[in-house]
Amino acid sequence: MSSLIPDSAPFSQEQRAWLNGFFAGMMGIQSDTRQSEALTAMGFSSETVTTPSAPAEEEEDFPWHDDSLPILDRMSLAEGKPLDRKLMAAMAQLDCGSCGYVCQSYSEAIASGAETNLSLCSPGGKETKQMIKKLLKEEGGAETNGVAAAPVAKEVPGSSRNAPYTAKLLVSRCLNKEGSAKAVHHVEIDLAGSGIKYEVGDALGVCPSNCSDLISEILTRIEADPNAEVATPLGNTKPIVLGLQEDCCLKDPSDELLEALISRTADEAAEQTLSTMLEDGVPDGFDVLDTLSLASDVKLTGSELMEMLEPLNPRLYSIASSMRAVGEQVHLTVGKVHYEREGRIRKGVASTMLTDRLDAGSSLRIFTHANHTGFTVPSDPNVPIIMVGPGTGIAPFVAFLQERVATDASGKNWLLFGDQHQAYDFLYEEQLQGYVESGNLQRLDTAFSRDGDKKVYVQDRMRENGAELFQWLSEGAHFYVCGDASRMAADVDRTLKQIVAEHGNMTAEEADQYVTNLSKTKRYVRDVY
Numbered sequence: 374m375s376s377l378i379p380d381s382a383p384f385s386q387e388q389r390a391w392l393n394g395f396f397a398g399m400m401g402i403q404s405d406t407r408q409s410e411a412l413t414a415m416g417f418s419s420e421t422v423t424t425p426s427a428p429a430e431e432e433e434d435f436p437w438h439d440d441s442l443p444i445l446d447r448m449s450l451a452e453g454k455p456l457d458r459k460l461m462a463a464m465a466q467l468d469c470g471s472c473g474y475v476c477q478s479y480s481e482a483i484a485s486g487a488e489t490n491l492s493l494c495s496p497g498g499k500e501t502k503q504m505i506k507k508l509l510k511e512e513g514g515a516e517t518n519g520v521a522a523a524p525v526a527k528e529v530p531g532s533s534r535n536a537p538y539t540a541k542l543l544v545s546r547c548l549n550k551e552g553s554a555k556a557v558h559h560v561e562i563d564l565a566g567s568g569i570k571y572e573v574g575d576a577l578g579v580c581p582s583n584c585s586d587l588i589s590e591i592l593t594r595i596e597a598d599p600n601a602e603v604a605t606p607l608g609n610t611k612p613i614v615l616g617l618q619e620d621c622c623l624k625d626p627s628d629e630l631l632e633a634l635i636s637r638t639a640d641e642a643a644e645q646t647l648s649t650m651l652e653d654g655v656p657d658g659f660d661v662l663d664t665l666s667l668a669s670d671v672k673l674t675g676s677e678l679m680e681m682l683e684p685l686n687p688r689l690y691s692i693a694s695s696m697r698a699v700g701e702q703v704h705l706t707v708g709k710v711h712y713e714r715e716g717r718i719r720k721g722v723a724s725t726m727l728t729d730r731l732d733a734g735s736s737l738r739i740f741t742h743a744n745h746t747g748f749t750v751p752s753d754p755n756v757p758i759i760m761v762g763p764g765t766g767i768a769p770f771v772a773f774l775q776e777r778v779a780t781d782a783s784g785k786n787w788l789l790f791g792d793q794h795q796a797y798d799f800l801y802e803e804q805l806q807g808y809v810e811s812g813n814l815q816r817l818d819t820a821f822s823r824d825g826d827k828k829v830y831v832q833d834r835m836r837e838n839g840a841e842l843f844q845w846l847s848e849g850a851h852f853y854v855c856g857d858a859s860r861m862a863a864d865v866d867r868t869l870k871q872i873v874a875e876h877g878n879m880t881a882e883e884a885d886q887y888v889t890n891l892s893k894t895k896r897y898v899r900d901v902y
Contacts, residue, residue, distance in 0.1 A: 437462040438476065440858070440901075441866060444500055456512045457484035463504040465496035465858070467901070468746060475745075483509075492625070492683060496858060496902050499625070503654045506628065531569040534687050537580050537738035538567050542731050543702065553797035556709040557765060558728045559693070562739060564701040571741045573695050573772040574749030574900070577703055578687040580738035581723035584730070587662060588617045594665045597675035604676070606684040613675040621682040624722065626655060626664040630681040634668040643668045658714045688723035689742055691855060691900055693768035697779035703739075706768035706800065747895035748853065749773075754782035757850040759842065761865055763791035763820070763831050766856025767800055769900060773853075774805075778813050786813065787845065791820035791831040831861070832868040843876035851896045858901035869897075 435458075437447035444463065451462035460480035468475040472493035474482060482488035483505065491509075494501045531538030544561040562577075571577070592599055592614065603613045605620035617623065631651045638644050646667060650659070661682065665673075673681075694704035709728040710721025731737060750773050751758065758777075760770040767790055777786060788805065792798035798821070808814035818838065822828040835842060846852065854865050866888070874884035891897035 435461065435477070438466050440466040440899075441863070442466070444497075444504060448504065455484075456508065457481045459508050459512075460484055460505060463497070463501050463508065464494050465501060467496050467858075467899075490684060490686075492622070493686060495686070495689065499654055499657075502625075529568070531567055531740050533740055533742075534578055534580075537578070537687075537740045538569060539736050540564060540567065540739050542727075542733055542735045542737060544733065545707075545728055545731065547728075548706070548800045550797045552794075554793065555798060556711070556728060557798075557800055558707045558709065559801075560705040560707050560727050561699075562703050562705070562737070564703055567701070569703075569741055571692060571696060571703065572744070572749060573692070573776045574744040574769060575692050576689040576742040576744070577692050577705060578689050578740040578742050579723050579727070580687050580740075581685065581726050582730075583618050583621070583623050583685070583722055584720050584725065585618065587623055587660075587720070588614060591617060591623070591662050591665065591678075592675075594662065594669075595673050595675065595678055597678075601675050603679045605679055606682055613679065616679060620685055621679070622685045623661045623682070625683070626650075626659075626661050627681055627683045630661065630664060630678075633673070633677075633681055634664065634671050637671045638668040639670055640668060643670075658712075658719050660719070662717075663715075685722070687740070691766075691768040691772075693771045695772050695775035695779055698775035703741075704771075706765045706771070708765045744900075746898060746900075748855075748898045748900045750776050750782070751784070751851050753784075754780060755784050757785040757787070757845055757848060759787045759789070759845055759850050759852045760855075761789045761831050761835070761853065762855045763789075763861060764800075764856060766854075766861070766900075769855050770853070771801055771804070774808055774814060778808070778811075785815045785845070785850075787816035787818075787850075788814060789818045789820070789831045789834050791822065791829075791834075793821060793823040795819065795821040795824055830864070832864045835865065835868050835872060839872040840876050843872055846873070846891070846896075847877075849896075851898070852891065853898055853900075855900040856902075858899075862899055862901040 437450040438461070439447070442450075447462040447466070448459070451459045454462075457480050460483050461476050464476040464480060466476055472479045472495070474488075474493075476494075479488065479493065483491065491505045492502050528536035530536050531540075541563040542560070543563050545558050548557045548559050549555050597613055599614035600612045602610055603616050604610050605616040606622075607620040609616070609620055611619075628651060631647050635644050635647045635651065638647070647664070650656075655664075665671075690705045690707065692703055693706045694702065705727070707724050707727045710719075710724045712719055726737070748769070754777070758773065760773060762768070762770045767788075770788055774786060774788075776782075777784070786808075790800070790805070792800065799819070805814065805817055809817050818831075818834040820829045820831050820834050822830055852869070854862050856862060870881070870884045870888050873879060873887050874881055877884065877887065879887060888897060
């Protein structure tokens with residue numbers, strides 16, 4: 374992104390980087406936005422703001438800004454670069470905006486000290502957070518350089534994570550049939566009177582609350598009065614029981630908590646285990662209660678614990694509806710996270726809230742998150758589209774199909790969906806079959822991996838129909854993928870390149886370039902996590 378702050382402004386390089394990151398994050402400006410466009414988005418005209426003439430600077434190259442590269446490869450490409458660029462390489466490279474920034478501006482904000490929350494890159498998850506911590510430790514931490522936080526303008530409720538809207542839950546019903554190992558819910562939320570608008574491809578932010586059972590166990594462990602007033606990580610003062618429920622991340626223990634327990638425990642085995650976790654990261658599923666239980670001889674007060682917990686971040690869900698079809702509602706497809714680990718049930722904080730803990734009519738805080746990557750239906754209704762969305766990845770494609778039907782789009786539609794068992798896990802089966810029968814869904818290919826002796830996935834269906842898939846691409850089709858980034862999306866990407874090479878009579882290098890060009894022209898877009 375070109376600098377929004379003129380070089381002549383009285384700021385240091387670090388201050389200018391922070392201000393650029395702040396305004397980019399606040400306004401939802403993408404990394405490839407030109408300065409004139411960014412100023413317009415902020416309410417200025419090119420005549421209002423002038424900068425002294427200077428030789429044009431060559432655009433900075435970010436070779437690590439490629440979401441298909443493993444994190445270690447990205448870090449290798451950023452070797453020798455300044456801290457903010459190394460931090461950028463640690464991000465997931467999706468520019469999805471789920472953190473409230475894009476990869477470049479989030480990394481610049483961390484490097485300048487303006488942003489202290491290191492866990493906002495949800496697609497990057499634990500490996501991104503651990504790499505950020507490692508980089509800051511090696512570089513001696515972030516420097517604020519005396520930059521004061523700029524005042525944030527009052528926002529319309531529902532427009533961002535800083536201004537959620539309190540809505541009502543209408544419906545939460547399970548899409549899986551009896552016998553399934555999964556519990557995926559279709560969730561409907563009322564937006565009547567809110568003024569909230571969204572487009573297909575956008576996401577909905579949900580501000581979750583923690584399970585009361587987990588909170589009770591933590592309070593029992595630290596022997597705290599549930600009604601004792603404490604300051605929370607989000608800057609609120611409230612009874613600790615509400616602070617733990619509404620403001621604190623109880624999933625991943627913070628470094629501060631680990632360090633405090635290491636320094637205070639007399640249990641050498643616990644000290645060693647916690648030290649290893651501090652260095653390498655905690656195991657999947659290991660949470661705050663596990664941490665407190667491991668060093669059971671350490672007694673923390675409620676206020677002490679609060680100072681060592683990280684804030685509870687909102688969760689983003691792909692929207693599964695078109696306003697042209699559902700009106701003042703927003704729909705989600707939510708997979709319930711619920712499993713046992715070491716004799717205790719672990720629950721996804723937002724997923725179990727939406728599937729178990731809220732009844733129809735209950736309130737929840739939400740906000741819309743606009744798509745900035747081109748993940749939406751083509752502006753030309755005649756363009757064909759291919760959608761690959763196994764499991765809950767089907768969510769945005771339900772919205773795409775609703776939108777295409779509502780707008781009488783003439784372009785062909787092809788959906789590839791997969792899950793475990795056809796009898797139990799065919800999400801939105803009746804709706805999809807209805808689209809097939811009406812002629813609105815020209816192709817529906819499914820892959821149910823547990824129904825045969827050999828596991829079959831969506832990429833296998835792509836390969837089986839490779840000639841036709843390449844023909845659609847040759848006709849100008851847009852190709853969309855939604856779902857798991859680390860496995861499914863990587864396999865689909867690899868298969869797509871193989872299909873292009875085989876049916877386009879190309880070398881591997883030519884096929885890679887073909888697919889790269891699809892991405893650059895927004896004909897190959899992914900919503901992965």
